[in-house]
Amino acid sequence: MKLFSEGHFLKGVAVIALSGMLLSVAGCGKTSSPTATEPAANQEAKIGVISFLSGGGAAYGEAIKQGLDMAKEELNAKNKIKINLLYEDSRGEKTDAINAANKLVNKDSVVGIIGPTLSGEMFAVGPIVNGAGVPIMGTSTTAEGITDIGEFVFRNALPESVAIPSAVKKAVDKYKLKTVALMYSNNNDFAVSGYKTFEKAVKDSGLQIVATETFADKDTDFSAQLTKIASLKPDAVMVSSLYQEAALVLKKARELGIKVPFVGGNGFNSPQLMKIAGTAAEGALVASPWFPAKDDANVKKFVEAYKAKYNKVPDQFAAQAYDALYIMSAALDKSGSATDRKKLRDSLAGIKDFQGVTGKFAFDAQRNPVMEATVLLVKDGQFTEFK
């Protein structure tokens, strides 16, 4: 049975080819310039947000959205340049993030972009947005090499290469560590990057690594790895993973009688850690730019407003997103235009002495943040400053 004759097939091909040609010839029109200047009064700046709003990491995306929404309300109440946030979901998928970025840049003509949530997404989205000449700022992209993508790529997420060494150094000074064991999740790009930083920091401090154990995201049983570590009796254990696994590692370790301090990467930096691990989290250390109980007027105001609105204490993702929009807005005010992307980039690059809820902030020449990390210790179920 012949379903299509050869002639029909060729006709079909011809139609497809023709429409393809049309599409590419259609390309020969001209596009409207997205950077046309608008009247100065009542300017509105469109800022795109690419965030992980549905799927496995939606909790991060949600926190980022809440932080941004709050900053937007506050800013629009007082600033001349009004901000309009356009949210696009990336589902944590690279192709979705690319489509979202292309839509924001080319269809919605945004002046700048905040996001995406994951470093892997940024590696795919960054080159496109950078090529289009639109400033993009990651609020949670901590991996190495993010800002090497191009001069339009910024981040206000404290890279782990700054946070981890300061935590390791503090722990070494305080506890006089000699030997350590390392653990990390080997199927998570963020955790692997954190592990590499740990390894370097540990070696730089002259410590001996007695064991390096790996696990995977969503693992729930860590007894094999921890039994081995327990037998080697290190002075401390360093863990690089997301908070779910980190909490379970802590729980199991305490069960097996490992009483030494645990130093964590950014995954430890979540109130969820104490919620899941309970008392097992006591003595865990993490370096963070964000400390909700900090004795600072800005921080107190932010935490109270956030609590009133969302009925919970803001986490680091919310705090960094909140600061990111304030930084964007400060740069917009300085550039004096709500639509000029190049001007926004230049004024972003010049941001310094910015006082946000995550502390004093500036961009370095590589568009990475220059900021201080506070080392936190879990004590009585609370993060407290570790001195």
Added chain:
Amino acid sequence: MINSLLNPYYLQIGMFVLINAILGISIYLTLATGQLSLGNAGFMSIGAYSSALLTIKLGLPVYLAIPTGGMASVLIALIIGFPALRLNGLYLAIATLGFGEVVRVIFLNLKITNGALGISGIPSLNVLTGNVLSTLGFADGFAGISLQQISNCAVLLILLVILVLLLFFTRRLGFSRVGRAFAAIKADETAAQAMGINTTYFKILAFILGAFIAGVAGGLSAHLTFYIGPKDFDYHRTVEILIFAVFGGSNLVWGPILGALLLTLLPEFLRAASDYRMMIYGAILVAMMAFRPLGLISEETVRFWRTKLGRRSSE
């Protein structure tokens, strides 16, 4: 109208549609022999990683690296094809799904693939065609459109040509001795064997062709998205490819292509629905399967439209 068509956003979606259509063809070929092989994401990742590494580490030009990636997939398909194709139906599906996961875990642990961090900074087809075009004198664009847009159009055209070639090949194959052997195996493997068809040979052939096309599609997608990581090729990806075939209909090659087109466009159309996007997407899938369990396009559909349009069947 013309201006909005040329928007890089639409061009990018067009590229993803074409890549997905090529993947649809790759799963169609194994389905044509009645074998449910779910190793496509695995083969795709082999193609993608080989091509990316060859261009980055060895400086091989992209137009050589992508077919080489496809050949690498073929090599692996040959090795695992013989034992795997002794299995049938769901057992084969599970074995090949397992294969895909094994490949992913290997890439996750190899040093050269940079583990979970993946490979970033892969030379992009858009940029490369852009460079070629600018040496041809299009550096400032052409007739008011930017170089970036011309090169996007060019890449879209290249992908379209590849898809049309594959379509042509698949259609020709369908009418050849090989295609009829595929159909015979699909209808009844034992009967086909009794008729003297070397079923192992043809099953492996279909498997290898599917692997090659998936490998090429993987290579193309690596060079379109700048970055690949093991996460991009997990079983979600396989299921997605399978849905193209199931949704569009797996009896005709147009089915997976239509499925790829609709299912790639749908999430973008649904962006307006923001929070409800994936919910609506899922609901549409369920509704489709309830009303058209054999997929959108089947022999029936073709016959129906042919009668309706008053054409004489060419049987």
